[in-house]
Amino acid sequence: MSFTQYFKLAVKSLRTSKMRAFLTMLGIIIGVGAVIVIISLGNGLQQMVDQQVESMGVNLVQTYIYGRGDGTTMLMDPQEMYDLVEQRSDVLSGVSPYVATSAQVRSGSTVYERTTIYGVSEVMYKQETRATLDGESLEEGRFIQYIDVERSQNVCVLGAYLAQDAFGGDALGQTISIGGVPYTVVGVLRQSGDTLQEGGRDDQIYISYNNALRLMGSRSVDLYLFTATSRDTAAAAKQAIDSCLYDFYQDEDAYYTMTMAEQVQMINAMMGVAMLVLVAIAAISLLVGGIGIMNIMLVSVTERTREIGIRKSLGAKRRDIRWQFIIEAGTTSAIGGLLGILFGCLVATVLGGLIGGVLVSQMGVGSNVTFSATPTTSAVAVSFGVSVAIGILFGYLPANKAAKLNPIDALRYD
């Protein structure tokens, strides 16, 4: 008998008891479905991280300055970092100090107390992606420019909340007071949070970092964003920064530098472990499903003892009977696998839509980052293969039992 004939026989046999076949498959359906959902969501998450990294720039290097932590005021002038970029122009292409502070913001008679003020340099805005390194994009106007930093000009870029609330959407060219100093609005950011509210994501202002430091009455910058000349030079850039900082602080714990690639690696490694654990749990369901198939196949062999006897009396060899039952088990689990894949894709799409919406809005990243849970082709292929393998594996024992039946006893069986 050929495979096609065994397969047709298996389908026929399954069709005679659809309910039982479905219940037998359920373990496989749930197991495969869960694996597909987990892999799809993980995949979507990874893609989202990748997109975000892409938008921030794969050549980004972040340096945190903690200082000596011994109370000594050992402050590094941001100019030193600029000098470093100049010296190592082979690997570094720019630097932006990044300070966050708060100050009283006033427009006319309205006072805003909860606005976050970011001090940055022109390097913060990337022309290629038309977005800042932290993912904000411009609605209108321009971003802080070199000349603004150089001359400490009192210009600012407003978040969408302030532009709307203080100026009714027509903020460009207007004046707003920050810490008592009047600033001219040169740019407005696109809305990035869900809703415009005070103290929310869009309640923010970007000014030049030296103005921000003056506002804070401090000289300390604790975060620098460097851009390496390319993705490949990011590691060398990190080394250059680290050695410069070591020369200054003589203490490895006084600073911490991380490239985007390292961050991505870290995130991916963490997600990889989490996914592995979840897939392993889902795989238990596959195991239970396999045992369910074995159980039903054993019952089926007993029920069909007479049929086996008839087939043997008509000339079926052991391997004919063995194949019949193995392929029936394999077909059961394969159909279960297919249903599981369908079910998994469906759930992944629905869940992906829900989770994706929440994630994107929470991360507050720009509109250029999307989340979609799509299963990989390899995940689909592997789960199908695994489910077929489970059927064959767990079908072998019952099939062998059937193959070994003595035709005389089997014919006499009622």
Add this chain to the structure above:
Amino acid sequence: MEHLIELKEVYKIYQMGEESLHALDGVSLTIDQGEFVAIVGSSGSGKSTAMNIIGCLDVPTSGTYHLGGVDVSTMGDDQQAEIRNKMLGFIFQQYNLIPKLTVQENVELPLLYAGVGAEERHDRAVEALERVGLADKRRHLPSQLSGGQQQRVSIARALAGRPSVLLADEPTGALDSRTGREVLGFLQELNRDGDTVVLITHDNSIAVRAKRIVRLQDGKIIYDGDARDPQAVVQPVESGEEAGA
């Protein structure tokens, strides 16, 4: 000349704890091509064991069995399966059709295991069904047919493999007497066309429809001869129980 079936000093001994039961106790028997033989005996006479051995479903404890000149008495499971497939056609008391397969598919089964191609399988099954007059019921399920019809399907299934021997085990046992007679008439007809038929029964009135009767008692042949001989139907002294199925 070579006999189609040749049993020599065949013993089948079952070990029942301390005791050993001689189901066949030195049976020697030859059957030639074209014969119609009834193997008769009451229950426990050894006729079922004889049928199992002739049908290659079992092997003798000792002695030899040649079928078509080949020694099949020492064959393994799969070799026996092949012999059954190629040389034997079974007709059982309970028809033994597979309920979820159609009439056509049931008849094609032995051909499927013989590896016959789809087209030839189909044609030979139709041909066999035409011989039993059920070609129009090809797409029915066995449960949609009467007992007599089902038995004719099982005869068609036995014929489809073009066997050397048709082995009928109590073929009328589950049928009413009129349908039973029809089925017997049918076997006679097949025999007239040249098929070798071996009929196993406990019923003398059925056995006499064969040309030759072999009577078994306690695992031994006590009569072997022409069915028309009055001696053939002499009921031997029974010890207690009445003949069963």
